[in-house]
Amino acid sequence: MRLNDIEQAMLAGALGEPRRWAIEQQRRVGRFFDAEDFVPIAQVHLMADAESLGPVGVEFLEKMAAAPPEHRRVRVPSITDPRGIDFDAYRRLGQTEAMASLERRAIDAFRAMGFLMTDTCINYQTVMPPVLGEHIAFGDTGSTIYANSVQGARSNFEGGPSALAAALTGRTPRYGYHVPEGRRATRVFVLRDRPTDLSGWGALGGVIGRKLQSYWQVPAVMGVDEPPSSDELKHFGAALASFGTVALFHMIGVTPEAPELPAVLGPVVPATQSIGADDIADFYASYGGGGDKLDVVVFAAPQLSLVEMQQVADLLDGRQVHPQTAVLVVTSPEIKSACDRLGLTQRIERAGAIVLKGVCFYQMHAREIGEAMGWKRLMSNSAKLVNIIGGYGYTPSLGSMAACIDAAVAGKVPEKAW
Secondary structure, X not given: OOOOHHHHHHHOOOOOHHHHHHHXXXXXXXXXXXXXXXXXXOOEEEOXXXXXXXXXXXXXXXXXXXXXXXHHOOOOOEEEOOEOOOOOOHHHHOOXXXXXXXXXXXXXXXXXXXXXXXXXXXXXXXXXXXXXXXXXXXXXXXXXXXXXXXXXXXXXXXXXXXXXXXXXXXXXXXXXXXXXXXXXXXXXXXXXOOOOXXXXXXXXXXXXXXXXXXXXXXEEEXXXXXXXOHHHHHHHHHHHHHHHOOOOOEEOOOOOOOOOHHHHEOOOOOOEEEEOHHHHHHHHHOOOOOOOEOOEEEEEEEEEOHHXXXXXXXXXXXXXXXXXXXXXXXXXXXXXXXXHHHOHHHHHHHOOOEEEEOXXXXXXXXXXXXXXXXXXXXXXXXXXXXXXHHHHOOEEEEOOHHHHHHHHHXXXXXXXXX
């Protein structure tokens, strides 16, 4: 890889050991992906919860944080993905003091390096949305695909070490979605029937994602006659990234790089595939469980926007969650503060639900929580969450937000949840 003078100084250790480690880490990634050089970035979004880090990872961060300030401070605005602990609620969920202690250590290290502890996966809705053509280094899959697709920014999926390195160097290897040829559509899908709610958009993302085979595939979606809302695109992209591992989609006439199909095609025109209501219904049916006792309903992955929080509050007004069912409603710290101010938190919790801030369920020791609380059957309106959570010992069901609330009140999964 070609290195400029600053990058060579970093590699030589002239700017401190943390930056020497970072540029060497990035150079290895760049060589693996045949990057010719680095591209400067505008911001970093780091996914590194304490459960993923473990004790060894936290010790590594603490070693970085012990370097002199001029060597350890991030070079660009750097923010964090959800953490694993809500310190106001973790005991209620059966999380241990050891989990909380490890999380505190990680947070202290990140703060010493200059990270802004935003603790959110909806940073594009709450903190600093990237703009068209801006090069960034994002870690969370839902955040990355939204930034790439809806906002037209440029990012690969950056693992924790890569995002940390990007924060310390202010650059990332130039490959994949940072280069024009990596952003061309490779599959085309025509939507026959528009989804009617957030879980339907997530199901659509899951249907398309299951048809993709590679991180490098880029789907283009035609037939969307009216622009979806930010929350609808959020659920679609999060599910598409989860099921398909892809970091970019084009929605013709909606997303900024795709005013028409030819604008996103390369020299080879891909085949077109149709998707309709029957495909979405089949996807829902693959997450059944009708009639089963319901242990927990989780609204998370991605965290809820202020509008979604109001929708949950409206659906719970005048109702009470069944005593055998828990309801977790997860949002960002910024949105939680707004909900406190607007009375939404009180309305949600008056019905027996728990509002959590700054976390995401599958990143907060979900298996251990399930074992401690005796939870097995889980329901959510997030297609991304139901795709992930089976790996943590849960049996998931997918339903609309309204169906999830009805199920929480009844204490069992409905026969049809959409």
